[in-house]
Amino acid sequence: xxxxxxxxxxxxxxxxxxxxxxxxxxxxxxxxxxxxxxxxxxxxxxxxxxxxxxxxxxxxxxxxxxxxxxxxxxxxxxxxxxxxxxxxxxxxxxxxxxxxxxxxxxxxxxxxxxxxxxxxxxxxxxxxxxxxxxxxxxxxxxxxxxxxxxxxxxxxxxxxxxxxxxxxxxxxxxxxxxxxxxxxxxxxxxxxxxxxxxxxxxxxxxxxxxxxxxxxxxxxxxxxxxxxxxxxxxxxxxxxxxxxxxxxxxxxxxxxxxxxxxxxxxxxxxxxxxxxxxxxxxxxxxxxxxxxxxxxxxxxxxxxxxxxxxxxxxxxxxxxxxxxxxxxxxxxxxxxxxxxxxxxxxxxxxxxxxxxxxxxxxxxxxxxxxxxxxxxxxxxxxxxxxxxxxxxxxxxxxxxxx
Amino acid sequence: xxxxxxxxxxxxxxxxxxxxxxxxxxxxxxxxxxxxxxxxxxxxxxxxxxxxxxxxxxxxxxxxxxxxxxxxxxxxxxxxxxxxxxxxxxxxxxxxxxxxxxxxxxxxxxxxxxxxxxxxxxxxxxxxxxxxxxxxxxxxxxxxxxxxxxxxxxxxxxxxxxxxxxxxxxxxxxxxxxxxxxxxxxxxxxxxxxxxxxxxxxxxxxxxxxxxxxxxxxxxxxxxxxxxxxxxxxxxxxxxxxxxxxxxxxxxxxxxxxxxxxxxxxxxxxxxxxxxxxxxxxxxxxxxxxxxxxxxxxxxxxxxxxxxxxxxxxxxxxxxxxxxxxxxxxxxxxxxxxxxxxxxxxxxxxxxxxxxxxxxxxxxxxxxxxxxxxxxxxxxxxxxxxxxxxxxxxxxxxxxxxxxxxxxxxxxxxxxxxxxxxxxxxxxxxxxxxxxxxxxxxxxxxxxxxxxxxxxxxxxxx
Numbered sequence: 001x002x003x004x005x006x007x008x009x010x011x012x013x014x015x016x017x018x019x020x021x022x023x024x025x026x027x028x029x030x031x032x033x034x035x036x037x038x039x040x041x042x043x044x045x046x047x048x049x050x051x052x053x054x055x056x057x058x059x060x061x062x063x064x065x066x067x068x069x070x071x072x073x074x075x076x077x078x079x080x081x082x083x084x085x086x087x088x089x090x091x092x093x094x095x096x097x098x099x100x101x102x103x104x105x106x107x108x109x110x111x112x113x114x115x116x117x118x119x120x121x122x123x124x125x126x127x128x129x130x131x132x133x134x135x136x137x138x139x140x141x142x143x144x145x146x147x148x149x150x151x152x153x154x155x156x157x158x159x160x161x162x163x164x165x166x167x168x169x170x171x172x173x174x175x176x177x178x179x180x181x182x183x184x185x186x187x188x189x190x191x192x193x194x195x196x197x198x199x200x201x202x203x204x205x206x207x208x209x210x211x212x213x214x215x216x217x218x219x220x221x222x223x224x225x226x227x228x229x230x231x232x233x234x235x236x237x238x239x240x241x242x243x244x245x246x247x248x249x250x251x252x253x254x255x256x257x258x259x260x261x262x263x264x265x266x267x268x269x270x271x272x273x274x275x276x277x278x279x280x281x282x283x284x285x286x287x288x289x290x291x292x293x294x295x296x297x298x299x300x301x302x303x304x305x306x307x308x309x310x311x312x313x314x315x316x317x318x319x320x321x322x323x324x325x326x327x328x329x330x331x332x333x334x335x336x337x338x339x340x341x342x343x344x345x346x347x348x349x350x351x352x353x354x355x356x357x358x359x360x361x362x363x364x365x366x367x368x369x370x371x372x373x374x375x376x377x378x379x380x381x382x383x384x385x386x387x388x389x390x391x392x393x394x395x396x397x398x399x400x401x402x
Numbered sequence: 403x404x405x406x407x408x409x410x411x412x413x414x415x416x417x418x419x420x421x422x423x424x425x426x427x428x429x430x431x432x433x434x435x436x437x438x439x440x441x442x443x444x445x446x447x448x449x450x451x452x453x454x455x456x457x458x459x460x461x462x463x464x465x466x467x468x469x470x471x472x473x474x475x476x477x478x479x480x481x482x483x484x485x486x487x488x489x490x491x492x493x494x495x496x497x498x499x500x501x502x503x504x505x506x507x508x509x510x511x512x513x514x515x516x517x518x519x520x521x522x523x524x525x526x527x528x529x530x531x532x533x534x535x536x537x538x539x540x541x542x543x544x545x546x547x548x549x550x551x552x553x554x555x556x557x558x559x560x561x562x563x564x565x566x567x568x569x570x571x572x573x574x575x576x577x578x579x580x581x582x583x584x585x586x587x588x589x590x591x592x593x594x595x596x597x598x599x600x601x602x603x604x605x606x607x608x609x610x611x612x613x614x615x616x617x618x619x620x621x622x623x624x625x626x627x628x629x630x631x632x633x634x635x636x637x638x639x640x641x642x643x644x645x646x647x648x649x650x651x652x653x654x655x656x657x658x659x660x661x662x663x664x665x666x667x668x669x670x671x672x673x674x675x676x677x678x679x680x681x682x683x684x685x686x687x688x689x690x691x692x693x694x695x696x697x698x699x700x701x702x703x704x705x706x707x708x709x710x711x712x713x714x715x716x717x718x719x720x721x722x723x724x725x726x727x728x729x730x731x732x733x734x735x736x737x738x739x740x741x742x743x744x745x746x747x748x749x750x751x752x753x754x755x756x757x758x759x760x761x762x763x764x765x766x767x768x769x770x771x772x773x774x775x776x777x778x779x780x781x782x783x784x785x786x787x788x789x790x791x792x793x794x795x796x797x798x799x800x801x802x803x804x805x806x807x808x809x810x811x812x813x814x815x816x817x818x819x820x821x822x823x824x825x826x827x828x829x830x831x832x833x834x835x836x837x838x839x840x841x842x843x844x845x846x847x848x849x850x851x852x853x854x855x856x857x858x859x860x861x862x863x864x
Contacts, residue, residue: 011763011772011808020770043806045769067726068734068768139851141526194850341732369771369808396770 014398017323046108052084071111089136133197187241196250230272264310632702684724777803
């Protein structure tokens, strides 16, 4: 009887390019491609979409509730020197984004948001999140992540464990060397092992500019430092890494720089190297324990696998992206989920809201289900005071890499 | 229970129901109302390793935070709610007296399960790292009777089955005095739970067929059918509680043509079947079949009677197709929730083995994200008769569950071992007085966190 039940309960996942129900949840300023960070989801099935970009000093978070309906309005952002970095993790029914110098918690149940450690609980000093490892650890005892904090009076930032439930920090360790100055955060990343995070920083010591990768464990301990060499190392600017650094095992780590070059390193060291994949790169993705360079391959979505040294293999056309784009041609049924009761509407020829092609984006797509990720599409647009406003919808889409 | 106690308790019920009117029972001098309380055998689950109130660990290390406080009653298809002829307490004959005795057919039985536990969670904050002390004493009280031929009823409430946090007060915090609250401070208080484990009316038109209506546990697994006072460990296995816990409202038909075979089919509201939609409407269909290949094999865990070889196999199925509705009352997503279980049990000469596998698949029309979970456990014991008034049974259990398999798999593993002492065991009720000592190790393999504990539980049935 049980076997019969299980046999009859087969589950069909989405094939690459196939999409599920698109949920129309709002409008944002601009025309496609839009300044949107690819969506993520929590364990309860709530979906989070972030309107924002590295060059945009504002943000708005949208929350698609698992039971239907959306919430929006969260626009917490700190600072005017850095834009939106992206989502840094999720838990059962919450997610956190890092925008400017602020870490923000968003509730999947209500859409409510709050700044995490906006000020030091002891001194009341204004705290800056210089860097945040994009990996939330959720255990029965606590929910936490590792970040680099700095207050205006601190000469150097501190590594710390951020307790996301209690909004407290612990395990403070000041960055070394102590005589460093001009510490600049170039990029952050998390490994697929669920343990290791990495900060890529630049600092000056004794008049010499250093670029270093700091591998950290979940307790904010630096477990390894790697020196990065390369031609452009001395001209890197803040948040030079596009999207996040990507790593499978916590050893080889690769990132795409805003200069179009790649930075690849392990715990022993690394370098900045030219991108010779023959594509206009958009980002480094991690998917199913592999790293990929994605981009525009001459008017087509292209993808190149990165080998064990972080070097891109010959790029090929990304068929899953093409299939998704093809599936969006014509009239696409969309559920207007902005307010209840829901109703179906049709969008003519919507396009991927992020990037020139579906999935060709700076951030790695977030796994939504087996072989499935979330996709934001851009639909009808209209003008407000001469500015385009574009309707956007979220839906699950089947995804594969070559 | 003696007839004296039964009647006194019945009088108490009358008093409670009668708005405080004092009732004095007629006391019989004999024990003819004694019933076999092994037949009405219920209790609640204790939590294992999680007694913290941490935020953010809503389901972590805590598989029984739901209202899963007891056992199935009438697990062995015996006429456990009937009162034998002559057992009835007499109706009030105290003419002229203010004594009213109106519930002659009510029997009362129950149990107490005081317990103490120590838990160690090395990765928790210091407050929760070490916890120890006495646990809430679960107390089950069961009222049962058969006022009419073929009809009977059963009410089973459990006190202290679990600890609930209730909000005592809420303060709005406005630190800067600008009229806009920055935070909310909610103060909670632990309260022992009072739960209705079973409230059913039953109709048995045939000796082999009966129908239960009301609130009850769904017989999805073997452990859901096992009396808690006859469990091998103080609580059910972790995997069992992950896949189904609590009670539901509905109807259940049981057909048992012989001691070797039993089929149960029911329809329920499904209110405990999903947390996905707050507003769902559907019917939960339940089906369970058990075959005892070599003869009668009650669901009590263990073999304190050291009987001959018995083998039981079974399977359960829950299917919950439902329609969700949004807050305006219009149709939302549709849901299909399917759960299946399969079990095997073997007992011979004091040795007892039980294993189950469980699977859940839930899909809906909105998310395209299936909820998939798989689990299983195995447990074993060996009863040794040390003396006429003492039996000892080493016990062991291992279980594993993987949840969120389609999204981000999360695996939990439980390992348990201990010993159960049966004090003054009798063939009719070997576990009337039982002390269980056991240690538990819970490993959250995906999250990389472990918890360890030891629990001592004394069980006294009356």
